[in-house]
Amino acid sequence: xxxxxxxPQDLAIYLGLQGFDVESMEVVSAPRLGALGxxxxxxxxxxxxxxxxxxxxxxxxxxxxxxxxxxIRFRDCSIGDFETYLEIRAMRVACCGGTRVERLPFxxxxxxxxxxxxxxxxxxxxxxxxxxxxxxxxxxxxxxARVDKRAIELALGDQRNDLGSLRxxxxxxxxxxxxxxxxxxxxxxxxxxxxxxxxxxGEPGLLPFLDALGPTGRRRLRGVVSDLxxxxxxxxxxxxxVHILDRFHIVQWINExxxxxRRRLFSAAPKDELGRALKVKKWVLLSARxxxxxxxxxxxxxxxxxxxxxxxxxxxxxxxxxxLQHPWRYFGAFRRRLLEWIDLxxxxxxxxxxxxxxxxxxxxxxxxxxxxxxxxLGLVESIxxxxxxxxAQARGYRxxxxxxxxxxxxxSLPDNPWARIIL
Numbered sequence: 543x544x545x546x547x548x549x550p551q552d553l554a555i556y557l558g559l560q561g562f563d564v565e566s567m568e569v570v571s572a573p574r575l576g577a578l579g580x581x582x583x584x585x586x587x588x589x590x591x592x593x594x595x596x597x598x599x600x601x602x603x604x605x606x607x608x609x610x611x612x613x614i615r616f617r618d619c620s621i622g623d624f625e626t627y628l629e630i631r632a633m634r635v636a637c638c639g640g641t642r643v644e645r646l647p648f649x650x651x652x653x654x655x656x657x658x659x660x661x662x663x664x665x666x667x668x669x670x671x672x673x674x675x676x677x678x679x680x681x682x683x684x685x686x687a688r689v690d691k692r693a694i695e696l697a698l699g700d701q702r703n704d705l706g707s708l709r710x711x712x713x714x715x716x717x718x719x720x721x722x723x724x725x726x727x728x729x730x731x732x733x734x735x736x737x738x739x740x741x742x743x744g745e746p747g748l749l750p751f752l753d754a755l756g757p758t759g760r761r762r763l764r765g766v767v768s769d770l771x772x773x774x775x776x777x778x779x780x781x782x783x784v785h786i787l788d789r790f791h792i793v794q795w796i797n798e799x800x801x802x803x804r805r806r807l808f809s810a811a812p813k814d815e816l817g818r819a820l821k822v823k824k825w826v827l828l829s830a831r832x833x834x835x836x837x838x839x840x841x842x843x844x845x846x847x848x849x850x851x852x853x854x855x856x857x858x859x860x861x862x863x864x865x866l867q868h869p870w871r872y873f874g875a876f877r878r879r880l881l882e883w884i885d886l887x888x889x890x891x892x893x894x895x896x897x898x899x900x901x902x903x904x905x906x907x908x909x910x911x912x913x914x915x916x917x918x919l920g921l922v923e924s925i926x927x928x929x930x931x932x933x934a935q936a937r938g939y940r941x942x943x944x945x946x947x948x949x950x951x952x953x954s955l956p957d958n959p960w961a962r963i964i965l
Contacts, residue, residue, distance in 0.1 A: 553585070557618070558658075559648055561591040562630070569624060583624035584615070589633075596637040597645040606633035607641060616648070617655040617681075619662060625680055628656065652692065653685075664693035665963035668951070671936045687944055693960050694947040705737060705755050706762075710915075712922035713768040713776075714788070715743035716929045718942060725946070726751070729925050729953075731767065731918050736925060736953040739946045745775035752779050767917055770905065784915060787908035789866045790923045795901065796859045797828045799894035803855050806894075827856055830863065855895055858887055870913045880906055928952050 553564045565586040572582045594603045609631040616628045633644045645651065650660040666675045667690040676686045710731040715724040726747030728738035738754070740747045752760060752775075765784035766776050769791040776785050804827060826838050834842075842856065862883055870876040880902070887899035902909070912919050932952050939945035951958065 554587075557585075557628075559587065559628075561589070561593065561647070563588045563590050581624060583621055583626045585618075585626065585628050586613075587628055587630040589630070594633045594635050594644040595647070596635055596642050597651070598638045598642060600645075601637055603635045603637065603644075606635050606644065609633055610643065614646075615654065616646075617659055619656070619659050653689065655689075660689060660693070661960070661963050663689045664960040667693065668958055668961040687941065691944055691947055694951045694955075697955055697959055698947075698950055705759055707732075708737065708755070708759065709762065709764045710917055711737075711763065711766055712788075712925075713748060713766055713772050714922045714926060715747065715771070716926050717933075718945060719938060725942075725949075727922075727925060727929070727949070729922055731921055734918075734921055735956075736950060739949060741942070744771050745778075748772055748775050749779075765911075765915060765917065767912070767919060767922055773905075773908075784911050785908050786912045786915070786917055786919070787905050788922060789909070789912065789919050792866060792902065792909065793863055795898045796862055796895075799898045800827055800855050800859050803892060803894045804852060807849065807852055827852070827859075831860055851890075851892060854890060855892060858883070858890065858895060861886075866909075873910055873914055876910055876913060877906065880909065925953050 553567070554562055557564075565588045567583065567585050569581055569583050572580055592604050592606070594606045595601070596603065610633070611631070613629045614632050618626045618628050620626050628648070630646065632646065634641045635644055648656050650657045653660060655663075663675060663679055663681070663686060666678065667686065672683055672686050672690065676683050679686065708730055712729040712731050713726065714729075715726050717723065718725050724743040724747065726738075726740040726743055727736055728740070728748075728751050729735065730737050738751045740750050755763075760780060761782070763780060763783050765786060766772070766780065767786045767788050768776065769788055773785060773787075776783065826834065826841060829838075831839070831842075842853070865876075865879050865883060868876075884899040884903050884906075887895040890896070929949055929952070932948055933939070933945075936948075939948070
């Protein structure tokens, strides 16, 4: 079914198509899988000027060779309730040692869509996952992903290559798939922005960054915040920097030890109500005490009477967390408190806690260095949290390069230009 309409005289001006006239406008049926009976609006354009641009070199030609026989169709922003397309016969020009199909001024390079439609899809992608944007725009998942990737590349520009100003960096790994495939994330601790994303974790994930940094950039680095997985590579390739052990990972050590102890004590099915509750609600033991509800604190108080080793381990965990969170001004006092905690953990004779104490004792200088230099220790984990939310919203990314660009968009573009587009 086809319906022709007489175009309004000012439609070309309304659409911002300088140098073009609207020849005609029609509504046609365009069935698509899952959308039978779908109708679209097509606006046929006529050229008003003889200006043609080469798509390769950008040179302007005032005369073309001939018009293409086939019309080219570009997706545009919808008018009314119809998906809208612009159609035109493009001109061939003689340029760059051959003939080229001209670059139309309203078209987005590399896409069969107008610039304004590209901008609106890019703006939606800053707030929504790909799938709902594809449904709203009537485009395929791959097309929307290509639009989003190109928009992020344009917004980032050369920011990803600006490594010369780095002094203090944070290094950590994040799961790419929610499983055993990882990215190494390098963050500028001064600006709070992600500056590098490498494949893998540990030394293999960090070495490409150090190569890109170059000898001069490596000499300029003053310190690195990371976990122990990167300490060997840092000591080998950056011997002059201060290595700071991220306190989040220390708390993670003691939480893992507490969980292992809980599993050992409750390995068999507990017979009492408290045992069954703690077997299911392990987060009660692992959460910060100040964040627990009153009923959960009462459960811990009952634990004190019924299972002294587990409650003792819980109190020791909370004590270490308090030591690490305290704003220490005297680093000698900080060291003494850590050593006292290490002795206390060893006295318990609980293997899980003793292992943490020995590990902490071995790296105590890297822990104290964080307070000594006043580095933002929580920034790296806040970046990891943003990435986890990003991965969960999209339900995973099958294209790792696209996932990297989305991380840069979320963690390196606080003033994302596409987020300010008016729909």
